[in-house]
Amino acid sequence: MKIETFTVETGATRRGELTALLLDAVAHGASIGFMAEITPAEAAAYWGGIFAEISDGTRVLLGAFDGAGRLTGAAQLALAARPNSRHRAEVQKLLVFHSARRHGVGSELMTRLETAARAHGRTLLFLDTSTGAAGAVKFYDRLGYTVAGSIPDWAANPDGRLVPNVIFYKRLG
Numbered sequence: 598m599k600i601e602t603f604t605v606e607t608g609a610t611r612r613g614e615l616t617a618l619l620l621d622a623v624a625h626g627a628s629i630g631f632m633a634e635i636t637p638a639e640a641a642a643y644w645g646g647i648f649a650e651i652s653d654g655t656r657v658l659l660g661a662f663d664g665a666g667r668l669t670g671a672a673q674l675a676l677a678a679r680p681n682s683r684h685r686a687e688v689q690k691l692l693v694f695h696s697a698r699r700h701g702v703g704s705e706l707m708t709r710l711e712t713a714a715r716a717h718g719r720t721l722l723f724l725d726t727s728t729g730a731a732g733a734v735k736f737y738d739r740l741g742y743t744v745a746g747s748i749p750d751w752a753a754n755p756d757g758r759l760v761p762n763v764i765f766y767k768r769l770g
């Protein structure tokens with residue numbers, strides 16, 4: 598497995614695979630901001646917004662690749678920009694293709710995201726995930742993240758059902 602940090606240029610060359618990754622996650626029920634009706638054009642447009650934030654230095658996007666060079670997953674770090682928050686970053690959109698799950702891709706992406714966070718001087722990571730996300734709560738627990746709490750009816754699953762989230766944090770030593 599290879600993990601790479603996307604630049605705007607390398608992201609653009611992989612936009613088709615990134616779009617497919619987002620669509621795959623939603624199709625398999627992930628509550629990641631989109632409903633089941635998401636179109637390929639909407640998914641592609643989402644990545645355009647992410648590339649803009651990579652360009653202005655407020656976001657890190659990592660990609661995981663298999664031995665054949667195919668994208669298997671991706672993860673993001675949103676770097677808090679306010680003067681009082683520059684020790685903090687939010688883990689966002691950790692996505693692994695359904696066909697590639699349970700082979701350590703997600704864990705490796707998180708390890709590398711933590712390395713990237715440290716390199717940006719970030720000592721506190723936080724994230725929220727849907728309680729409906731199969732295995733996500735166990736996944737973050739295993740990686741040493743602490744549950745800060747849960748908010749009912751936080752967001753809709755792709756099928757429209759409102760579900761609570763779980764908020765996690767981790768202090769980077």
Ligand SMILES: CC(C)(COP(=O)(O)OP(=O)(O)OC[C@H]1O[C@@H](n2cnc3c(N)ncnc32)[C@H](O)[C@@H]1OP(=O)(O)O)[C@@H](O)C(=O)NCCC(=O)NCCS
Nearest residue numbers: 627691692693698699700701702703704726730731732736
């Ligand atoms: C959550 C997600 C990123 C995990 O990726 P992954 O590559 O499958 O994770 P790993 O293989 O590194 O799993 C590490 C451990 O987490 C736990 N885990 C992961 N998925 C699990 C599941 N579906 N059910 C139970 N435990 C799970 C297991 O303990 C696993 O170890 P094991 O396979 O040896 O039992 C992936 O399922 C995914 O993309 N889900 C959809 C999007 C999402 O919910 N993202 C997170 C919130 S933004």
